[in-house]
Amino acid sequence: MTPQLRLNRSLTHEAFPHACRPGELDFEVVEYSLDGESPVEPETDGRVDLKDYEGWDAASLKVKVNVSEDVLDAVFPEDTDYPGRILVAGHCRATYLRDRTILSSSPVDPGSHSDEVELKVDAVGGVVELHPYLIRAETVSPVADYGVDEGVMLADGREWTVEVTEDDAGGKNNLTVDRTSFEEKHEEDEDTRFPSKDEMYYLDLERDSANPVLWFNEDHREIVNLIWAGESDYDNLTANLAWNHALTDVWTRMITIAAIEFDAEDSEWTPEWHAGVMDEASQHLFPEQNPSARKAAQFLQEELREGGHVTATKRIESAVQEILDPASGFLDHVDRIGGE
Amino acid sequence: MKGENLQRLSSGAEELLRENLSFMKGESGHEYLDEDETSDYVEELDFVHDSETPGDADLDGLEEELRRIESEYDQGDGKMDSEAAVAVREHVDITRTQASDHGIWHDLSIRKFPWFVRHRWSYEGEAAMRKKFWTHGVALDSQSCTFERLWWIAEITRRENDEDDPYLYTRRAFSTRRFVFRVFDIKMGRYMPAAYALIEVLFDEKDDEEEGDEVVNGEFVKNDVIDEVIQRFRKSGAAMPYEGRDRESLEDALGDIRSNVEAELADE
Numbered sequence: 292m293t294p295q296l297r298l299n300r301s302l303t304h305e306a307f308p309h310a311c312r313p314g315e316l317d318f319e320v321v322e323y324s325l326d327g328e329s330p331v332e333p334e335t336d337g338r339v340d341l342k343d344y345e346g347w348d349a350a351s352l353k354v355k356v357n358v359s360e361d362v363l364d365a366v367f368p369e370d371t372d373y374p375g376r377i378l379v380a381g382h383c384r385a386t387y388l389r390d391r392t393i394l395s396s397s398p399v400d401p402g403s404h405s406d407e408v409e410l411k412v413d414a415v416g417g418v419v420e421l422h423p424y425l426i427r428a429e430t431v432s433p434v435a436d437y438g439v440d441e442g443v444m445l446a447d448g449r450e451w452t453v454e455v456t457e458d459d460a461g462g463k464n465n466l467t468v469d470r471t472s473f474e475e476k477h478e479e480d481e482d483t484r485f486p487s488k489d490e491m492y493y494l495d496l497e498r499d500s501a502n503p504v505l506w507f508n509e510d511h512r513e514i515v516n517l518i519w520a521g522e523s524d525y526d527n528l529t530a531n532l533a534w535n536h537a538l539t540d541v542w543t544r545m546i547t548i549a550a551i552e553f554d555a556e557d558s559e560w561t562p563e564w565h566a567g568v569m570d571e572a573s574q575h576l577f578p579e580q581n582p583s584a585r586k587a588a589q590f591l592q593e594e595l596r597e598g599g600h601v602t603a604t605k606r607i608e609s610a611v612q613e614i615l616d617p618a619s620g621f622l623d624h625v626d627r628i629g630g631e
Numbered sequence: 632m633k634g635e636n637l638q639r640l641s642s643g644a645e646e647l648l649r650e651n652l653s654f655m656k657g658e659s660g661h662e663y664l665d666e667d668e669t670s671d672y673v674e675e676l677d678f679v680h681d682s683e684t685p686g687d688a689d690l691d692g693l694e695e696e697l698r699r700i701e702s703e704y705d706q707g708d709g710k711m712d713s714e715a716a717v718a719v720r721e722h723v724d725i726t727r728t729q730a731s732d733h734g735i736w737h738d739l740s741i742r743k744f745p746w747f748v749r750h751r752w753s754y755e756g757e758a759a760m761r762k763k764f765w766t767h768g769v770a771l772d773s774q775s776c777t778f779e780r781l782w783w784i785a786e787i788t789r790r791e792n793d794e795d796d797p798y799l800y801t802r803r804a805f806s807t808r809r810f811v812f813r814v815f816d817i818k819m820g821r822y823m824p825a826a827y828a829l830i831e832v833l834f835d836e837k838d839d840e841e842e843g844d845e846v847v848n849g850e851f852v853k854n855d856v857i858d859e860v861i862q863r864f865r866k867s868g869a870a871m872p873y874e875g876r877d878r879e880s881l882e883d884a885l886g887d888i889r890s891n892v893e894a895e896l897a898d899e
Contacts, residue, residue, distance in 0.1 A: 380874035386727040387783055389822040391874035413726035426875035442871040502767055558868025559817045563769055
């Protein structure tokens with residue numbers, strides 16, 4: 292089966308051999324209310340920001356999913372009384388939470404379906420992602436080209452994020468940063484995976500591909516001192532440049548690997564840092580489509596595979612610059628030197 | 632007293648582990664880090680001093696339990712996880728949001744009970760040992776520090792409303808390292824109905840007449856069955872979001888997968 296990926300059209304992909312309409316549910320958080328106070332509409336499309344509120348116990352989000360007759364007709368072999376289920380799944384990474392709210396159950400009618408999603412302050416932190424699905428609710432005997440098993444996904448929609456608290460910056464990084472002497476590594480073991488002592492840094496994916504480490508080379512003592520123990524503003528500005536320089540390569544490699552190794556048929560990212568990298572990069576890679584991390588990984592993989600090397604690498608180059616903003620780093624540095 | 636002694640270590644404290652092999656191995660005179668070194672990183676927690684906020688910890692009780700476990704199991708014996716997880720979850724009774732602060736678990740692993748970390752894990756190199764003291768990633772089994780791993784997997788598998796034995800599934804989950812590694816290192820295990828269904832289908836209870844292990848009463852299927860069932864279940868998850876289904880439906884699907892896998896392995 293040829294992949295049906297089209298960046299400018301609705302997104303059907305090869306993971307779903309059955310009739311499926313990814314991205315075609317309209318989903319929104321209509322309003323939210325804290326501890327029963329009067330409801331507020333979200334200021335930004337796709338995002339609810341609760342970070343500035345304090346002292347609440349429960350947030351109630353009114354969610355609405357709209358499904359068209361056209362979609363229902365396309366994904367169910369039945370002509371009427373569609374045996375489906377519409378739900379909104381919620382994930383919170385910080386508290387290892389996965390849960391769902393069911394908006395409508397068999398039969399599913401075309402039109403809009405609403406319900407409340409309740410978030411308890413004791414059970415969530417950082418960011419909660421909300422993802423709408425239409426699934427099949429009962430198994431029937433096979434009908435060609437249709438998904439007929441209970442639970443099979445028939446359509447989904449764009450994710451919303453709920454920002455509960457500032458995302459914890461410590462601990463669960465996608466990348467460990469460390470330092471060592473590359474020269475010593477070579478003295479200890481001539482077959483070492485570490486590059487030569489002249490190099491400044493090394494993104495280590497060989498020791499444990501699930502746990503990347505960015506090594507700075509202690510043979511360049513001044514650079515390592517700047518990054519770990521810079522004292523003046525000038526030190527910090529320069530450390531920023533060194534940091535940015537290394538991270539440009541790191542991001543480029545990590546985005547490329549995450550895209551190439553992405554497996555659309557597996558529900559999990561393996562290793563999980565791929566998800567973190569794509570979460571961050573997806574909107575920068577495809578600003579117009581603003582796809583989910585999974586879809587971004589898949590688009591980029593297709594593009595790299597199908598000969599779009601120039602476009603794909605240009606996309607990565609731009610995304611990395613948007614994430615790191617090296618121009619500002621250099622301008623700050625130039626300003627500072629000019630001011631001395 | 633509420634939350635007595637529960638504190639956190641701020642980030643940066645992982646530097647204390649760097650090339651500190653004598654501490655990680657627990658050599659004589661290096662069992663604990665110097666207080667002078669750690670004091671800069673120790674931080675108090677708001678909630679333990681506030682009677683309005685839930686969250687409580689009994690570290691004396693926890694220490695007593697951990698000492699008992701230490702005396703009953705050999706060094707490096709993974710079977711102690713079943714009991715240790717229950718002990719940690721019971722004595723550190725805080726909310727999920729509070730527990731999402733890694734600093735609490737780093738403090739328990741590095742500063743309060745480093746002897747337990749060393750008793751649980753045999754030293755197999757610096758990088759591997761550092762992960763047992765300091766959380767390196769979201770994978771609960773392989774990348775989380777010792778106390779974070781135990782608390783969270785217990786939290787995910789316990790059944791709060793089961794008056795008879797709320798930790799039956801916790802102990803069963805921990806009875807085989809392979810299961811914990813396959814299920815809780817990835818997002819699949821975080822949907823509780825899926826975690827329960829996996830334990831229900833892959834763990835065989837013993838009949839009453841048989842002499843069973845008191846703690847878990849039964850055992851998991853063989854590792855190759857665990858591996859293959861979970862692999863197929865993961866593949867199905869891309870086309871069937873787990874949240875669309877409840878526990879019974881997931882158990883049915885998993886039961887079918889298990890039968891197929893066992894039949895295929897028997898043919899080989």
